[in-house]
Amino acid sequence: MSFSGSALKQALAILIASALTHGYAQTGKSAHSKPPQPAKTVQPQKPAQKSAQKPAQKPAQKPVQKPVQTALPAFSENSTVAGFIAHMVANHKFDAKILAEQFAAINPNQRVLTLFRPKPPPDPSKPAVRSWKSYSSRFLNESRVESGLLFWQENAATLKRAFDQYGVPPEIIVAIIGVETLYGRNTGSFGAMEALASLAFHDPGRGDFFREELEHFLLLARENGFDPLKIQGSYAGAIGIPQFMPGSWRKYAVDFDGDKIIDLERSVADSIGSIANYLNKHGWQAGQAIAHKVTIRGNPKDAWLKAGMLPSLNVKELAEQGVQGAQDSPDIATFIELPTPKQPAEYWLGYQNYYAITRYNRSTFYSMSVFMLAERLKARSAAFVESAPTARLHSFNPD
Numbered sequence: 001m002s003f004s005g006s007a008l009k010q011a012l013a014i015l016i017a018s019a020l021t022h023g024y025a026q027t028g029k030s031a032h033s034k035p036p037q038p039a040k041t042v043q044p045q046k047p048a049q050k051s052a053q054k055p056a057q058k059p060a061q062k063p064v065q066k067p068v069q070t071a072l073p074a075f076s077e078n079s080t081v082a083g084f085i086a087h088m089v090a091n092h093k094f095d096a097k098i099l100a101e102q103f104a105a106i107n108p109n110q111r112v113l114t115l116f117r118p119k120p121p122p123d124p125s126k127p128a129v130r131s132w133k134s135y136s137s138r139f140l141n142e143s144r145v146e147s148g149l150l151f152w153q154e155n156a157a158t159l160k161r162a163f164d165q166y167g168v169p170p171e172i173i174v175a176i177i178g179v180e181t182l183y184g185r186n187t188g189s190f191g192a193m194e195a196l197a198s199l200a201f202h203d204p205g206r207g208d209f210f211r212e213e214l215e216h217f218l219l220l221a222r223e224n225g226f227d228p229l230k231i232q233g234s235y236a237g238a239i240g241i242p243q244f245m246p247g248s249w250r251k252y253a254v255d256f257d258g259d260k261i262i263d264l265e266r267s268v269a270d271s272i273g274s275i276a277n278y279l280n281k282h283g284w285q286a287g288q289a290i291a292h293k294v295t296i297r298g299n300p301k302d303a304w305l306k307a308g309m310l311p312s313l314n315v316k317e318l319a320e321q322g323v324q325g326a327q328d329s330p331d332i333a334t335f336i337e338l339p340t341p342k343q344p345a346e347y348w349l350g351y352q353n354y355y356a357i358t359r360y361n362r363s364t365f366y367s368m369s370v371f372m373l374a375e376r377l378k379a380r381s382a383a384f385v386e387s388a389p390t391a392r393l394h395s396f397n398p399d
């Protein structure tokens with residue numbers, strides 16, 4: 001982004017004036033003198049969402065966070081924000097005064113920044129070892145399977161239509177919604193604009209990405225007539241039943257219930273269609289395998305682990321090197337390690353459809369949780385969803 005000096009000065013002047021006029025005394029918000037607003041920062045989340053984010057801690061035992069004096073300047077005092085406003089005015093004809101007022105109504109949210117970038121462990125020489133078992137137990141449990149079967153049953157016709165149109169099977173869509181928001185029950189309790197702006201202007205690593213997402217968010221709000229201050233989402237600004245980032249919403253979301261509005265906050269059908277379209281556009285291959293569990297001789301080779309998420313390893317060559325268990329698979333795979341401290345790691349080969357899931361969230365643990373939850377749902381669906389019109393779901397023919 002580049003801004004002319006005068007536009008930037010003008011935006012900054014509007015920001016400051018707006019802060020003074022509509023200031024914190026009136027809104028009851030101050031980044032400096034008051035503790036974080038309970039409604040946005042330490043609001044008790046629904047137990048299920050708590051379990052989805054921090055399963056090890058029971059909410060009742062968690063000590064109340066003490067007010068923290070933040071050193072972060074208010075958005076209305078931030079020249080980068082002024083530059084961003086000038087950009088929105090110059091490129092998208094936004095009203096500088098209204099945008100400045102909206103920035104004056106939100107504050108840099110320290111909890112957002114902490115959740116997005118947790119503090120490193122006290123002893124950097126002992127990096128925390130991730131635990132697949134601990135991570136996946138949040139999602140691979142009876143409660144989430146049963147809720148998923150009910151969701152599948154309730155939405156069987158829509159899921160079949162998404163499968164017919166995009167080739168993505170129901171269990172994958174159900175599993176993604178199950179992992180993301182517990183089937184739409186926990187769509188996030190952070191102000192989306194505040195979360196996005198906090199990361200856009202205060203995260204040292206991903207500021208560029210979140211400034212783009214904030215731009216998409218404001219455009220999305222304008223295009224749909226949303227009040228940007230009333231939209232809630234995750235701490236990273238993901239919105240709605242499928243937790244789309246604003247840029248993905250604008251690019252991949254579809255109206256799937258025919259009311260000519262794309263509503264990922266309330267429409268389950270729009271969410272199902274949008275997830276299917278997203279995976280389809282990211283290379284989903286109808287009918288192809290997603291991943292196979294494998295055994296190996298000895299330790300995995302560095303070259304396998306460093307090959308990246310995009311499938312690039314020749315499955316026949318891997319078999320010659322002792323990777324067993326990937327019969328009837330696509331030719332090219334990525335090697336997946338799922339470590340748990342003090343236990344043997346699990347090893348898997350993932351194919352193009354695994355890669356498509358990683359485009360939703362670029363995490364091996366996330367993607368394998370979706371896949372394994374989907375497998376459990378599929379195994380139980382025949383008995384559970386028997387009366388629903390899904391009997392021929394798996395006869396999808398890509399031709």
Ligand SMILES: [Ca+2]
Pocket residue numbers: 254255256257258259260261262263267270
């Ligand atoms: Ca719709």
